Amino acid sequence: MSALSFIIAGMLAAAMPFLLAALGELVAERSGVLNLGIEGMMALGAVVAFIVVRQSGGHAMGFVAAGLASAALSLVFAWLALAVRANQVAAGLAIGILGQGLSALFGKRYESLTVPGLPKLSVPGLSDLPLVGGLFSQDAVVWLGLLATLAIWATLRFSKLGLVIRAVGENPHAARALGYNVIGIRYGAVAFGGLMAGFAGAYAATVYTPLWAEGMIAGRGWIALALVVFATWMTGRVVFGAVLFGAVSLSQLAAQAGGVALNSQLLASLPYIVTILVLGAISANKRLLKINGVASLGEPFGR
Amino acid sequence: MGIWMIRRTTASRRMAVLAPMGALALAIVLNFLLYIVMGNDPAAVFYALLLEPFVSWSSFSEVLLKMTPLLLIAQGLAIGFRAKVINIGAEGQFILGAIFASSIPVWFPQATGGWIWPLMLLLGGVGGALWAVLPAFWRVRLNASEILVTLMMSLIAAQLLAYLLVGPWKDPMGFNFPQTVMFQWDAMVPTLIPGTRVNVALILALLWSALAYVYMQKSFQGYQLVVGGLAPHATAYAGFSEGRAVWLSLLIGGFAAGLAGAAEVAGPMGQLQRGISSGYGYAAIIVAYLGGLHPVGILFSSLFMAALYIGGDNAMVSAGLPVAAVRVFQGSLLCCYLAAIVLVRYRLVRDGQEAPA
Numbered sequence: 001m002s003a004l005s006f007i008i009a010g011m012l013a014a015a016m017p018f019l020l021a022a023l024g025e026l027v028a029e030r031s032g033v034l035n036l037g038i039e040g041m042m043a044l045g046a047v048v049a050f051i052v053v054r055q056s057g058g059h060a061m062g063f064v065a066a067g068l069a070s071a072a073l074s075l076v077f078a079w080l081a082l083a084v085r086a087n088q089v090a091a092g093l094a095i096g097i098l099g100q101g102l103s104a105l106f107g108k109r110y111e112s113l114t115v116p117g118l119p120k121l122s123v124p125g126l127s128d129l130p131l132v133g134g135l136f137s138q139d140a141v142v143w144l145g146l147l148a149t150l151a152i153w154a155t156l157r158f159s160k161l162g163l164v165i166r167a168v169g170e171n172p173h174a175a176r177a178l179g180y181n182v183i184g185i186r187y188g189a190v191a192f193g194g195l196m197a198g199f200a201g202a203y204a205a206t207v208y209t210p211l212w213a214e215g216m217i218a219g220r221g222w223i224a225l226a227l228v229v230f231a232t233w234m235t236g237r238v239v240f241g242a243v244l245f246g247a248v249s250l251s252q253l254a255a256q257a258g259g260v261a262l263n264s265q266l267l268a269s270l271p272y273i274v275t276i277l278v279l280g281a282i283s284a285n286k287r288l289l290k291i292n293g294v295a296s297l298g299e300p301f302g303r
Numbered sequence: 304m305g306i307w308m309i310r311r312t313t314a315s316r317r318m319a320v321l322a323p324m325g326a327l328a329l330a331i332v333l334n335f336l337l338y339i340v341m342g343n344d345p346a347a348v349f350y351a352l353l354l355e356p357f358v359s360w361s362s363f364s365e366v367l368l369k370m371t372p373l374l375l376i377a378q379g380l381a382i383g384f385r386a387k388v389i390n391i392g393a394e395g396q397f398i399l400g401a402i403f404a405s406s407i408p409v410w411f412p413q414a415t416g417g418w419i420w421p422l423m424l425l426l427g428g429v430g431g432a433l434w435a436v437l438p439a440f441w442r443v444r445l446n447a448s449e450i451l452v453t454l455m456m457s458l459i460a461a462q463l464l465a466y467l468l469v470g471p472w473k474d475p476m477g478f479n480f481p482q483t484v485m486f487q488w489d490a491m492v493p494t495l496i497p498g499t500r501v502n503v504a505l506i507l508a509l510l511w512s513a514l515a516y517v518y519m520q521k522s523f524q525g526y527q528l529v530v531g532g533l534a535p536h537a538t539a540y541a542g543f544s545e546g547r548a549v550w551l552s553l554l555i556g557g558f559a560a561g562l563a564g565a566a567e568v569a570g571p572m573g574q575l576q577r578g579i580s581s582g583y584g585y586a587a588i589i590v591a592y593l594g595g596l597h598p599v600g601i602l603f604s605s606l607f608m609a610a611l612y613i614g615g616d617n618a619m620v621s622a623g624l625p626v627a628a629v630r631v632f633q634g635s636l637l638c639c640y641l642a643a644i645v646l647v648r649y650r651l652v653r654d655g656q657e658a659p660a
Contacts, residue, residue, distance in 0.1 A: 089389050091638070098638065283446040
């Protein structure tokens with residue numbers, strides 16, 4: 001298999017942890033809440049899924065348990081940020097540290113153990129194509145993840161629910177005046193973000209590399225956070241960014257295998273560098289920020 | 304029936320002291336419930352984690368050693384936090400400080416003289432401040448949130464460190480380990496208390512705390528920073544620019560974190576390596592908040608947090624508690640604190656019970 005077809009075949013799977021977590025964070029941020037705890041929520045989801053799958057609960061059960069665990073952790077954040085009106089940055093970092101700690105704690109007995117992955121489901125015909133065939137042979141989670149992406153995009157863009165979430169993020173006072181429960185909607189958005197981060201962690205630990213190692217999320221939560229900004233809070237661009245960074249991480253592997261010297265640290269820094277540049281570019285331009293940004297992001301809402 | 308939060312007309316001083324203590328008590332209860340569920344002996348863990356760091360001089364000296372970087376970083380960060388400049392990139396500024404300081408022993412391993420370690424500390428501070436220049440510029444000139452930019456800069460710093468350690472700065476005789484040469488004697492901060500690892504950097508951290516106290520509590524500029532954080536429009540009207548507050552906050556915070564990084568490589572580490580930080584930059588954020596962003600409070604919170612690290616090591620050895628328990632404790636402690644601290648500025652009132660103004 002050539003390096004190119006290797007990357008094309010694997011990039012969706014590599015993108016999945018970024019994509020799922022970033023989509024969840026996108027919804028939370030669209031409602032006006034900045035949750036910096038993604039890395040910890042993913043780590044918790046990863047360990048919960050791994051333990052459940054290892055105890056032969058199966059992958060479906062593992063994903064459900066992971067999603068619920070991370071959503072529960074995100075509700076702790078939501079309670080602090082929304083009910084207690086604590087500083088969102090501090091609260092996000094707190095549950096991030098808590099999640100990473102719990103993950104390491106629960107995973108201690110599972111260090112270096114493995115679980116079975118998931119089989120690939122191929123699209124008949126298309127998966128036999130030269131070069132790009134691998135793209136059409138993915139595990140069930142990738143297919144479901146792509147469907148979920150489509151659903152989130154459509155919900156945010158076309159449904160009333162999506163409109164309300166965006167309104168709450170843009171102008172919570174106006175949304176409240178219209179009779180919407182701002183705090184309730186934000187709780188929901190944050191919990192959805194936790195659920196997705198849990199799925200992302202579960203995918204990383206039980207499907208993508210089905211082996212437990214402490215700290216296995218390895219900064220993918222931070223990349224997901226960066227992606228949301230990089231994508232200027234647009235669903236389509238999140239998908240593009242996630243697949244791009246997935247492909248970049250694979251090209252690193254392909255280059256190593258091929259004996260090509262790539263500066264892997266520079267590659268690993270790329271998402272962060274790009275995010276800083278994008279953040280500078282959109283923030284500098286008031287009009288761009290108005291179109292793209294979320295006006296009330298990170299600001300507490302109270303009576 | 305519900306409970307409402309009513310804003311107090313003035314912050315409660317009594318609560319400002321009681322809330323952190325209540326949070327600590329709650330965190331201890333929650334974490335010990337977890338230890339019991341995990342099958343650890345709670346009495347043994349309690350002794351090893353919370354008491355042992357203070358009972359023997361040898362472990363208390365290690366607490367003082369750990370306290371040094373936390374105190375340095377947290378005092379710097381708190382200044383920014385009070386001005387509402389949220390620098391969460393101390394981790395990266397710490398790493399850059401360590402890198403800048405290491406440049407002397409790495410490039411001039413034969414150099415001798417009493418000037419080497421002070422110059423390294425100074426370089427470290429400069430390195431940390433330089434790493435904060437871009438976020439400050441981005442915020443002041445481009446209006447970009449310093450929260451995300453400082454965070455991204457930290458993640459880049461970690462990669463830069465990794466690059467130096469596997470590439471140009473790797474010890475050629477180091478069996479391919481990602482670390483630099485061991486530093487020469489003169490590149491090490493002198494020991495303060497014989498027989499321990501506590502070094503002169505502790506004095507610097509205490510001096511830095513005194514300076515932070517004078518600056519934030521007594522000086523006009525410190526006052527402007529605090530008021531600027533509370534009422535940006537009022538201070539802008541009074542002619543104090545927000546840009547200056549951002550530059551000051553980020554440069555001070557970066558300098559302090561860089562200094563801490565330098566003191567760490569030139570102190571307990573003795574060489575530049577991957578595990579240079581063990582998360583001090585993030586832990587210091589907890590320390591800063593837990594200390595109520597007040598220089599005196601931070602003195603206590605950094606001591607406690609340092610003791611928690613040492614106690615965690617003790618509890619691993621004597622009570623079989625996994626090291627990760629320390630991070631769980633840190634995270635849950637900050638959660639409890641954030642919940643408790645609300646009582647300083649709000650009163651809780653039941654439904655139907657009219658709040659007297």
